[in-house]
Amino acid sequence: MPTDAVPTRADVLRLADIGFDAPAALLARHGLALVRVPDGVPIPGSYWGECEAGVIGPTVYARADTPVHSLLHEACHLIVLPPERRAAVHTDASDSIEEEDATCYLQIVLADALPGVGRLRVMADMDAWGYSFRLGSARAWFERDAEDARAFLAARGLLPAPA
Template identity: 55%
Template sequence: MLHYREHRDEIDALLRQLQPLQPLRVEPGAAIPGSFWGAPEAGLISPFIYLRDDTPVHSALHEAAHFVCMDGARRAALHTDAGGDVAEEDAVCVLQVLMAEQLPRVGPERLFADMDAWGYSFRLGSTAAWFEQDAEEARAWLRHHGLIDVNARPTWRLRT
């Protein structure tokens, strides 16, 4: 599994494009504030994403995608539980893959493997199969909210 420590600079650079989201590093062994699943998973307390060196890359990207996909009112009150409905959760999963494409040393194939190993589950049995064959509704959700363009490239702006 890929970890934040191995990709810190490129992840931080990507996350800085999502202002006001701000990555904050948590010291090794310390509790991760705002982590829904507990350490080592990333934590969210608006406007911060908390990351520890052993935080999985998929977790960092997933929580950042939640921040992007929620509206401003939810973002302002964000503490630990990103909430949202099934359609938004699916959109978050697509967006985290699109974010992985922006990280040359990560990429979608490696992210798919880590998501599968962590326990993400999709109707078609794997993250890659879902993303390639069954995620059009999630892409439509992202386009509707202006978070990706017609070519499924992230726009790097937050949902209002």
């Protein structure tokens, strides 16, 4: 796909495209485990079902057909929670708009840690999948309207140091 093309829901980047090793290592750096679910088997803890990632406690579940943005989103829900709240999570990890915004922001930032992914691809995939933002796109929100999310993450030491 050309780099300036907007992906459709059908051609968003999936774990089958990048493998499980780099995402598993990224999650492990945040105290999370990634469990690969066999193809065709329902994903435990998936809020949306189908191919969407799931969460139960500090574990993220995904299949090869799980979109990378979904894996990052669900993992980031757990990352923004204090460790004592993670253990109680089953399927639905967020209880506030503030946490949801921080989750979206962090998933974009962490996309840069995955080879072959990066924030621009994840933001395009978020738009293709149907995430909605006041400014019309994930990128516009991230670049011009995410001060609260950045402040939430910074206050908790969850933003990577600037390069």
